[in-house]
Each structure stands twice: as structure tokens, then as C-alpha cells.
Amino acid sequence: MNYEFLLKEADHFGVSVYEEPLKGKIQGFYGDNVIWINKLLPSSANKYCILAEELGHYHTSTGDILDQKNIINRKQEARARSWAYERIMPLSKIIEAHEEHIRNKFEFAEYMGVTEEFLEFALKRYKEKYGVTVSYNEKYTICFEPLGVIKWFDKFF
Template structure:
């Protein structure tokens, strides 16, 4: 899903989006149906990853969770990131990439229009959630090493 598509989705939900210059350590921020994206982020692919996470906060978090020393705030942060991973790196798209001949992480990140860092974090989260593999229809997705296996019908 592209940055432009995510922007349209945010607007559909009544969220205002602003791109503002921020310090390099801050990439995005969500509060009260407003999302700020760091204007200094160089690519729309990276901006899409940040926007997806901030949309995840809109959909999954409540209140101020800036203090990450609190367990509940860390849980909410994880829920928002998981929402973003499932939005931009759905398991069905990993299977589709396999069907289209994608054979490595670089190609997969490019196919999904996400950064390699975002893809790696998504795969790590899926491994936490499902273990080393999970099955979708007739396909088994292995997370370590990353690959897709197709099962045959008899």
C-alpha cells in the first residue's frame, strides 16, 4: 500500500496529516486525530511505513503512551506496530510475492513497497505471534529462514 493510499485512508477516517520538519529521531507522531510525519524522511516508502504505524495508533491506542517505561504503554505501542505490519505486510501478500517469483528479502520489500527494516520487523513480529511458520490456504510461510512452501492436493 502506497503513501498516497494511506493518506487517503487517513482522510477517510477524519485524520488530519501534516508533514513538518522534525528532529531526526522523531519520524512520526499521532494525537487526537492528527498525524505529523517528519518532512525530512527521504522516501515515500519510508513515509508509508511511518504513516501506517501512526494509523495503527489511531486504530489501537488510547491516551498518552509516550512514557515507554510503563508496561501498558509498551503493549499499546506493540499493538500499533502490529497493526501496521498486518496492513503493509499481510501474510497473503507474502504468498502472492512467492507466486510472482520474488526470491529474497530485498525483492520482497520492494514488491510490498516497504523498507527492508520495516519488513524485518514485521517478520520478527510474525515469528513472535505464530512461531517459525504458519499456514494460509495451501501455503506454509516459514519465517526463519523466510520462505513459502506450497502444498499439493491429492
């Protein structure tokens, strides 16, 4: 999956996406079925991560959540980010990266097409959600600290 794929997905849901220079530190913004991505972001990986999060807002948020002092708004922000993590970096991709012999977090971020910061936040969120390890498809255990995958032998019975 990549930025272009998410653009098509947004279009499928009737969400328009525009890239324009945005003021201040704003990287992306969602409202009324329109996503604005800061055209000045340094890489396609940045745009990909921001688009995923803004699509997360489309799928999970309601109303104006700009005031992040409000706990309900912060929860909606967290839900949108979680949606993004699970959409573009699901647990299956961690297994896939392991099978492709990805050796470190830098290579993993490159393999996924995401920023290292996005990868770190996604792994932190998964650790909050599952704990230090999670079983996957009864064949793997994903460890979040340190990051690694254990592949178990097939069951003999």
C-alpha cells in the first residue's frame, strides 16, 4: 500500500484530497469530506502517514476536534491515529517484514513506506493495546520490546 492507493481509497469514499502549502506546523487537516495535505512535507512517506491519519478522522471522528485540551477531542485524535496505524501498518506487515529479513527499524520504516516517527508511534500504540507481545495466527509471536518476531513450529497433532 502507498500514498496513491490511499488517494484512491479516499476517492472511493467520496473524500477529496488536496495538496496545498499549509500555514504553521499543520501537516494535514480533515473536514466536510475534504482532506488537505501540506504540499511542503519533505517526503512521500510523510504525506502517506498524514493521509492515513486524516482518513482515520473521516472514519472515526465527528465534529470540530481542534481544541486538544478537551479530553473527548484527544480521544478522537487517538482513535484516528490508531485507525491509521492499523490500516497501513497492520500486524501482518510486521510478520511480512520479518519474513523479508528486515533487520532494524530504519529498514522497516523504509519497507513500509512510512516515517520512522510513525513507525515508533505505531509500535508504541500496539504495545499499549496488546502488551509486550501478541500471538498472531497461532504461528507467530510479535514482540514489541525489543521489536522482533518468533515463528513457532507447526503443531504435530
